[in-house]
Amino acid sequence: MQRALVGLFDLWFRARGTRAPRISWVIAPNEVAGTAAALARALPNAFTFMRTRHPFYDFQYDYIPPANQSPSSRARRKWISEPMLFARLANSASGFIYLSHIPLLSFQQDERRFEFNFLRRRGVKIVFFFTGSDVRSMELMHQHELETGLPNIATYLGQVAPKFREPAFERKQRAIGMVADEFADEIFTMRVDQRAYIDRETQPYPYLLPDDEISEDLERFEAVERPVILHAPSSPIIKGTQLVRAAVEALRREGFDFEYVELNRVPYEEVKSLLARSHIVLNQFYAHVPGVFGVEAMAAGCVVLMSADEQIEPDLPRGSNRAWVVTKHWEVYHQLKSLLEEPERLRPQAEAGLAWINEHARASVAGPKLQSVLDRLIEP
Incomplete structure (x- = not known):
């Protein structure tokens, strides 16, 4: 349903022949330790598209859901506002910067392949910023511990959150890495601290303090x-x-x-x-x-x-x-x-x-x- 709506909104924007003011980079879909706000300050004419509100940060974003929403407004946002905004931005932005592994559209279960294919067909560049266990493999980090003798985040993460010990989690991390290899025009991460199933060259994760x-x-x-x-x-x-x-x-x-x-x-x-x-x-x-x-x-x-x-x-x-x-x-x-x-x-x-x-x-x-x-x- 969401995919169909994105396609309809895309046709509507193209049929009207109107384009939003040119946007450099869309930064989406959630805040991670202030990174979205920092990127927006660093990149002129960027657009921040946040799908969720952060409990501890109160930065200003171009789009963010209201703090208190009625069920009807939530449904309207998921089925109309966000698909329409995604289609509009895909027709006006040079690139999308994805923070973490979360899809921008709410109900996608394909590791974001629909979103990435949609953007790629329109010549939109795709950049990933990975920030930790959104891409980190528990198996590869345990292997690193054996190699170095040094405990790392993965040593205890599975003990405090059992989902990280499940085979399903590791399968998901493999899929995230494979999709990043396939679709990303650039990837920012930390190669050792966030060991992942990424085979290509990456860029160091940047810190951007005002x-x-x-x-x-x-x-x-x-x-x-x-x-x-x-x-x-x-x-x-x-x-x-x-x-x-x-x-x-x-x-x-x-x-x-x-x-x-x-x-x-x-x-x-x-x-x-x-x-x-x-x-x-x-x-x-x-x-x-x-x-x-x-x-x-x-x-x-x-x-x-x-x-x-x-x-x-x-x-x-x-x-x-x-x-x-x-x-x-x-x-x-x-x-x-x-x-x-x-x-x-x-x-x-x-x-x-x-x-x-x-x-x-x-x-x-x-x-x-x-x-x-x-x-x-x-x-x-």
């Missing part, structure tokens, strides 16, 4: 009498919260004086306000990349402890390990204790993190690099 969200104010490090330590996991077990709590308790028992704040599932603005006064951020200890929160913490001028490691993840820029304190899962206590014993190390480390942000993650620097990659796809 320039005005990067703080150069490190005054709080002038006289650190009682350090503020922040841990804000999106998913506690796979981020290593159990390791953090054990380290914090052990250090308190040894007499170290600090303020420990743990946040979980709170609005984005609350996290930002805590970052502004934190000295140390304990990020995540089973991942090989910083993640959006790790980058935001460095941009706020915090010293960040995390397991991200350029020696393991080749998509990280060279020299990245100087920007944060590389901390494997067994090192949380020792690395944190070392910083508390030597507070004079805090400011230089925070400065190193900011230098990395300015070189690799500042929107005014990273945005043009991203745009140049995308422009090459749509050049005549």
